[in-house]
Amino acid sequence: MVAAVGSVRRSFAPWNDPASKPFIEFRRVTKRFADFVAVDDLSLVIYEREFFALLGPSGCGKTTLMRMVAGFEEPTEGAVLLDGQDLAGVPPYRRPTNMMFQSYALFPHMSVEQNIAFGLKQDRMPKAEIAARVEEMLNLVKLKPFARRKPHQLSGGQRQRVALARSLAKKPKVLLLDEPLGALDKKLREETQFELIDLQQKLGLTFLIVTHDQEEAMTVADRIAVMDHGRVIQVATPAEIYEQPNSRYVADFIGNINLIEGRVTATAAGATRIEAPDSGAVVEIDQAVEAKLGDQVWFAIRPEKVRISLDAPLSGSPNTLSGEVWDIGYLGDVSIYHVRLANGATITATVTNQTRVVERPITWEDKVWLTWSRDGGVVLAR
Amino acid sequence: MTAAADTATSAPRQRSHPFGWLVVAIPYAWLAVLFLVPFAIVVKISLSTAAIAQPPYTPVIDIFGGIGAITAAVRQFAIDNYVFLTEDSLYWRSYLQSLEIAVVSTFLTLLVGYPVAYGMARSSRAMRPILLMLVILPFWTSFLIRVYAWIGILKKEGLLNQLLLSIGVIHEPLTILNTNLAVYIGIVYSYLPFMVLPLYAALEKLDDTLLEAAQDLGCPPIKAFWKVTFPLSLPGVVAGCFLVFIPVTGEFVIPDLLGGTDTVMIGKTLWNEFFANRDWPLASAVAVVLLILLVVPIVVFQNQERKQQEKEG
Amino acid sequence: MERRASWFNVTAVALGLAFLYLPIVLVVIFSFNASRLVTVWGGFSTKWYASLLQNEALLDAAWVTLRVALISATAATVLGTLAAIALVRYGNFRGRTLFSGMIYAPLVMPDVITGLSLLLLFVAVGLDRGFWTIVLAHITLSMCYVTVVVQSRLITFDRSVEEAALDLGCPPFRTFFVITLPLIAPAVVAGWMLAFTLSLDDLVIASFTTGPGATTLPMKIYSQVRLGVTPEINAICTILIGLVTVGVTGASIFTKRREVERRRAERMAAANP
Numbered sequence: 001m002v003a004a005v006g007s008v009r010r011s012f013a014p015w016n017d018p019a020s021k022p023f024i025e026f027r028r029v030t031k032r033f034a035d036f037v038a039v040d041d042l043s044l045v046i047y048e049r050e051f052f053a054l055l056g057p058s059g060c061g062k063t064t065l066m067r068m069v070a071g072f073e074e075p076t077e078g079a080v081l082l083d084g085q086d087l088a089g090v091p092p093y094r095r096p097t098n099m100m101f102q103s104y105a106l107f108p109h110m111s112v113e114q115n116i117a118f119g120l121k122q123d124r125m126p127k128a129e130i131a132a133r134v135e136e137m138l139n140l141v142k143l144k145p146f147a148r149r150k151p152h153q154l155s156g157g158q159r160q161r162v163a164l165a166r167s168l169a170k171k172p173k174v175l176l177l178d179e180p181l182g183a184l185d186k187k188l189r190e191e192t193q194f195e196l197i198d199l200q201q202k203l204g205l206t207f208l209i210v211t212h213d214q215e216e217a218m219t220v221a222d223r224i225a226v227m228d229h230g231r232v233i234q235v236a237t238p239a240e241i242y243e244q245p246n247s248r249y250v251a252d253f254i255g256n257i258n259l260i261e262g263r264v265t266a267t268a269a270g271a272t273r274i275e276a277p278d279s280g281a282v283v284e285i286d287q288a289v290e291a292k293l294g295d296q297v298w299f300a301i302r303p304e305k306v307r308i309s310l311d312a313p314l315s316g317s318p319n320t321l322s323g324e325v326w327d328i329g330y331l332g333d334v335s336i337y338h339v340r341l342a343n344g345a346t347i348t349a350t351v352t353n354q355t356r357v358v359e360r361p362i363t364w365e366d367k368v369w370l371t372w373s374r375d376g377g378v379v380l381a382r
Numbered sequence: 383m384t385a386a387a388d389t390a391t392s393a394p395r396q397r398s399h400p401f402g403w404l405v406v407a408i409p410y411a412w413l414a415v416l417f418l419v420p421f422a423i424v425v426k427i428s429l430s431t432a433a434i435a436q437p438p439y440t441p442v443i444d445i446f447g448g449i450g451a452i453t454a455a456v457r458q459f460a461i462d463n464y465v466f467l468t469e470d471s472l473y474w475r476s477y478l479q480s481l482e483i484a485v486v487s488t489f490l491t492l493l494v495g496y497p498v499a500y501g502m503a504r505s506s507r508a509m510r511p512i513l514l515m516l517v518i519l520p521f522w523t524s525f526l527i528r529v530y531a532w533i534g535i536l537k538k539e540g541l542l543n544q545l546l547l548s549i550g551v552i553h554e555p556l557t558i559l560n561t562n563l564a565v566y567i568g569i570v571y572s573y574l575p576f577m578v579l580p581l582y583a584a585l586e587k588l589d590d591t592l593l594e595a596a597q598d599l600g601c602p603p604i605k606a607f608w609k610v611t612f613p614l615s616l617p618g619v620v621a622g623c624f625l626v627f628i629p630v631t632g633e634f635v636i637p638d639l640l641g642g643t644d645t646v647m648i649g650k651t652l653w654n655e656f657f658a659n660r661d662w663p664l665a666s667a668v669a670v671v672l673l674i675l676l677v678v679p680i681v682v683f684q685n686q687e688r689k690q691q692e693k694e695g
Numbered sequence: 696m697e698r699r700a701s702w703f704n705v706t707a708v709a710l711g712l713a714f715l716y717l718p719i720v721l722v723v724i725f726s727f728n729a730s731r732l733v734t735v736w737g738g739f740s741t742k743w744y745a746s747l748l749q750n751e752a753l754l755d756a757a758w759v760t761l762r763v764a765l766i767s768a769t770a771a772t773v774l775g776t777l778a779a780i781a782l783v784r785y786g787n788f789r790g791r792t793l794f795s796g797m798i799y800a801p802l803v804m805p806d807v808i809t810g811l812s813l814l815l816l817f818v819a820v821g822l823d824r825g826f827w828t829i830v831l832a833h834i835t836l837s838m839c840y841v842t843v844v845v846q847s848r849l850i851t852f853d854r855s856v857e858e859a860a861l862d863l864g865c866p867p868f869r870t871f872f873v874i875t876l877p878l879i880a881p882a883v884v885a886g887w888m889l890a891f892t893l894s895l896d897d898l899v900i901a902s903f904t905t906g907p908g909a910t911t912l913p914m915k916i917y918s919q920v921r922l923g924v925t926p927e928i929n930a931i932c933t934i935l936i937g938l939v940t941v942g943v944t945g946a947s948i949f950t951k952r953r954e955v956e957r958r959r960a961e962r963m964a965a966a967n968p
Contacts, residue, residue: 070862092861105859109877119863153960170863406785406794409778409838413797416835420812423819437818498711501704513708515947520715522888522939525896526913527932530920531718534725541721574715624803632805634899639920649807649899656811656903666815669808676805684799691782691850 013237014047015223021084023048023206024069024174029078031064031230038064039075040230046223051200051207053217055253056227062210065227066176069208071095083173093122098172102179104163106151112138112162113147119170137165140199157188168203175200177209181216193219214254218242226250242302247382251300258306258347258377260299264291272379273318274299279343284318286374291381301377306349308337310362312369320371321347325364335360339368421673428666429459439662463667473651473668477675480648483562483637484630487569491577491626492619494570499581499618500611503588514582521575529568529639536564536640560642568636573629577622584618585611617690624683628676648672719936726929743930750927756915757931759826760895763911767833768891774834775841775886782842783849801839809836810903817904824906832904833897837890844889848882881950888942895935 014020024046031039039061046052054062067073068080071092080087087095098119107115116137120130138144141161151159160180167175177196181189197220200207211217217224218238225235226249234246245251248259262276262283274283274297283299291297313320321341329336337349347370362368433440440458467473502513520528535541536559543555558564588611596606634649641647648668655665726744730737747753778798781788788794801809813832817824856878860870876883898913905914916928 072858072861091866092858093864093866097862099859099862101855101859103853103855105853105855107856107860107874118860118865122864149964150960152957153964155964158964166859166863402785405777406781406788409774409781409842410790410794410797412774412835412838413778413794416813416816416831417797417801420816423815424808424812427815494711494714497704497707501706501708501711504701504704505708511947511951513712515943516712517715519940519943520719522892522943523719523936524913524916524932526898526916526920527722527928527935528718530916530928531722533920534721535718571714571718574711578711628803629805632807634805634807635917649805652807652811653899662815665811669811672805673808680800680803681796683803684796687799688795691846 012049012222014050015045020047022046022081023050023083024052024208025079025081026065026068027079027081029065029068029075029080031061031068031073032076038230039068041078042230042232043078044225044232044235046206046208048206049204051197051209051220051222053221053224054208054210054227055212055214055217055224057212057253059229060227061230062227063178066099066178066208066210069095069174070097070099070176096173097176098167098170098174099176099178100163100167100180102182104151104159106159106162106166108151111148111150112143112154115151115162116166116169119166123170133169137169140168141165156183157192160184160192164199168199168205171203172205174206174208177207179211180209181211181213189216190219196220218254226253244378245300245380248298248300248380251378251380256303256348256350258301258303260301260345260347262297262299264289264293264295264297267293271374274379279321279341279345281321282318283377283379284374285377285379287379289379289381291379295381298380299377300380301372303336303348303350304334304352305372305376306347307371308339308349308351308362309369309371310366313371319374319376320369322367322369323347325362325366325368328360328364337362337368339370424666424669424673426459427663428463428670429461430663430666431458431460431462432661432663437662438660463664464671466664467667467671472646476646476648476651477671479646480631481675483565483569483645483647484627487566487573487630488623488627490566491570491573492623495574495577495581495622496619498574499578499585502578502582503585510586517575517578517582525572526635529572529636532564532568532571532640533559536567559640560645562641562645564640565637565645565647568640569626569630569633572636573626576625580621580625581615581618584615584621588614617686620686621683621690624679624686628679628683631676632672722929723933723936726926726933728926728929731926743926744934746925747927747930752910753912753915753927753931756910756912759909760912763826763829763833763901764891764894767830767837767894768887770830771834771837771890772841772883772887775838775890776845776883778838778842779845779849782846798839798842801836802843806897806899807903810900813900814903824904824909826906826909828904828906829901829909829911832900833890833894836897836900837893840889840893841883841886844886845879845882848879852879892939 022045026042026044029039029042030037042061042065054065056062064073068075069082069087071087071090071094074088082096107118110118113134116134117130120133125133134147135144138147141164143158143161143165146154146158151162154162160183163180180196181192184192193216196207207220209217209220218241221238223235223237224241226233226241228249234241234250236244241250242254245254245257248257251257251259260274260276260279260281260283262274262278262281264272265275266273267289270288271284271286272289274285275281276283276299281299285299289297312322321339323339323341325337326340326346327338329338333353335351335353337351339347339349341347349370427439430439432438498517502510502517505513533540537543538555538557538559540559542558543552546552547555558567592610592614593606596610597603601609632649632652633647634653637645637647637650638653641650652665652668652672655661655668725736727739727741728735728737729740729742778794782791782795782798785791810832813828813835814824817828822828852875857870857874860874861867865873896913897911898917901911901914902917905911912931916932919925919928
């Protein structure tokens with residue numbers, strides 16, 4: 001089952017196809033509240049059938065952006081379009097979008113059935129059709145035996161599924177998910193993430209999820225927009241975001257990153273050399289950088305791409321640093337080495353514990369050498 | 383909820399409310415007509431003179447009589463009633479005594495009400511709603527009847543005297559009824575729920591960990607009460623005091639039934655001017671002066687309430 | 696969290712409650728007093744209840760009072776709820792300060808002032824005084840209390856439920872009646888009961904704004920108190936007290952039972968996810 005989904009997802013990339021039409025579009029949208037700007041001249045395109053994530057810290061404007069699609073906020077400037085239609089002035093109860101609320105917002109005085117049927121009743125659907133659709137939804141989220149219960153008689157996970165069923169009942173063009181998994185414990189959260197992906201593929205809908213949890217975004221999304229202070233910093237697939245961040249902000253926000261500051265000392269076709277006299281690092285990478293000679297740049301490399309060894313490399317080779325093991329974090333599956341350089345900076349190297357040996361060859365205060373390959377990291381100009 | 387944090391203080395969207403303005407307009411109009419306008423009329427009547435007529439004052443402004451009729455009437459306005467108030471000592475004695483009684487009884491009510499509210503707030507979770515209901519229940523039964531019951535308790539042949547005489551504490555029946563003491567008892571009794579409820583609300587919300595922290599830092603319980611609990615309950619104290627002080631100043635029933643001839647409270651004076659002497663203009667002047675006296679406390683009370691609502695909102 | 700009440704606290708509460716209930720208990724007891732005198736016990740008798748049924752004046756007054764209370768409480772609840780919505784949901788509209796001032800002032804305004812000013816209004820516009828002027832006066836007084844009660848409920852109301860309804864296609868007007876109102880109903884009902892009691896109980900304002908043929912029960916009781924009271928008054932008061940006690944206790948038990956039910960259901964649900 002998962003393999004089938006995966007293969008569909010691998011070939012699904014409408015953002016690379018110049019012929020595909022935008023489904024949800026933000027055109028130079030700005031949203032100002034009395035004392036601050038929540039969304040700042042933002043333009044973004046989301047395609048049909050995407051599972052799109054808005055990722056960022058609290059206050060970055062991601063929820064405001066989503067609420068503008070739902071209709072609970074109107075942009076101060078700019079336009080929000082859905083399937084080519086400008087949504088300005090269209091109230092939330094007339095939009096073909098539905099939202100799954102962070103607090104679930106189930107109607108406490110109605111049963112599960114009535115909650116799910118609520119949206120359908122507003123559309124004046126005939127009774128028999130409503131009953132059929134409700135049954136379909138209940139089966140979808142596996143809550144059939146709980147149909148008559150009221151929200152307070154359900155557990156947290158069950159309530160979440162009712163909220164999901166209710167928001168899908170009207171088969172909306174877009175499903176908006178507002179931090180939907182925050183209240184669940186880790187195991188349940190992971191299970192639900194995969195259920196959501198499954199559901200989205202099965203129903204062929206467009207999902208827009210807002211989250212501050214980068215792992216969640218990486219797991220479920222086809223593309224992620226990383227936001228900061230009302231602006232989109234980078235929009236890309238999870239793999240691109242992780243391996244090719246476009247700025248220190250994105251690199252630092254997702255996962256862990258080592259940043260080495262330096263200057264461009266040589267550029268050639270497809271290769272760049274950076275020197276950081278402060279840390280003593282000489283970096284040579286197979287990447288053409290937009291920066292000019294002498295510019296200040298940052299070399300960013302993920303901890304798992306850094307090799308740690310007690311043996312020194314060939315003298316004079318680039319892409320190497322030496323230091324002392326300052327701290328070791330043992331997480332069971334990986335070991336994280338924090339290595340202190342001569343200038344006081346710390347580089348992190350993550351090593352998978354591939355054998356079950358408990359006594360490690362490298363321990364605290366050992367002198368070690370860190371090396372990385374020529375394509376192990378990226379250079380960031382900002 | 384990060385959702386709330388993200389959207390900050392977004393005002394409710396009213397654009398989708400075609401009849402939205404009605405929600406504000408209807409109660410606004412009602413209050414403007416039936417609360418504000420009458421005050422203007424009271425002021426106007428206070429500037430008129432009593433007359434043996436129906437209504438018993440002159441001039442009578444015919445609201446449909448046009449500008450001419452109105453200006454003619456206005457020219458007959460006089461501040462005679464206000465002058466009279468300052469001349470006759472009955473009136474300014476009434477005002478002073480009303481204020482005095484109001485201040486003392488507010489203080490007494492606070493003294494009695496605070497331990498009750500405190501005890502309620504410290505009781506177990508299960509007991510609290512029951513106690514709350516018990517405190518509110520008398521409020522739901524007739525105020526007049528309860529005051530009248532006190533007559534039976536406090537009079538010379540009343541139950542209190544019977545009890546005290548029978549157990550030998552006193553040998554002569556005490557004169558309590560028709561004195562200021564009876565009025566104080568009556569006021570404390572009737573207004574106790576108004577003091578207890580806001581106090582209880584404030585005390586119940588108190589974070590117990592603050593007291594634990596105080597004790598942990600070496601503060602003995604009684605000192606902790608004065609340094610931590612009482613200051614934090616002040617909003618409740620203030621609300622309760624206003625809810626007692628302001629209405630008591632103009633209280634009528636209790637001084638009338640329980641007080642004596644030397645209990646001259648302004649509520650009683652106003653009532654007598656109006657019903658016994660049929661002097662509407664004078665009664666109006668009395669009311670206006672009382673209002674002026676109370677304006678400052680009322681405005682302070684309103685501000686307090688508004689600030690409390692905003693804090694909770 | 697569990698709190699322990701010291702013996703001082705318990706005594707304080709017990710004394711306070713005893714103080715509050717003493718007169719009520721006495722009124723009830725003496726309604727069964729065979730003797731006419733309020734201070735001498737002459738044996739148990741229900742004769743005053745019997746004679747109450749013959750006392751037309753008293754019964755008429757009770758009927759007037761009941762009708763005034765029912766009508767004014769209902770109207771006051773509607774107006775008060777509207778005002779509460781205006782204050783909580785409508786942000787800073789023009790004239791908001793004045794509006795909230797008008798809401799909070801009647802809470803503390805001495806009855807004599809309110810009564811006098813309303814009477815003068817009715818005279819000025821030439822409105823005949825009687826049943827309906829009392830109703831108008833009571834509505835004006837009670838609506839403010841309803842506003843305060845409903846407002847405190849609305850402030851803590853979770854609006855995401857309303858947004859969910861809007862999102863599912865329910866226009867705002869209908870959302871209010873189908874979603875919001877059922878959920879704030881307990882506060883609205885509490886407001887109604889408060890308005891009902893205030894009206895039932897009011898002497899001063901009714902005295903000012905009444906007219907021929909509209910004597911309320913408090914007015915009747917007051918006039919009798921000055922002359923000398925028959926225990927029929929005790930009897931009718933006991934009946935009122937009984938009705939109110941049954942009503943309030945019944946409501947409390949009902950809500951308590953629902954709470955217990957609800958807690959049990961939540962616990963069961965949490966145990967079987």
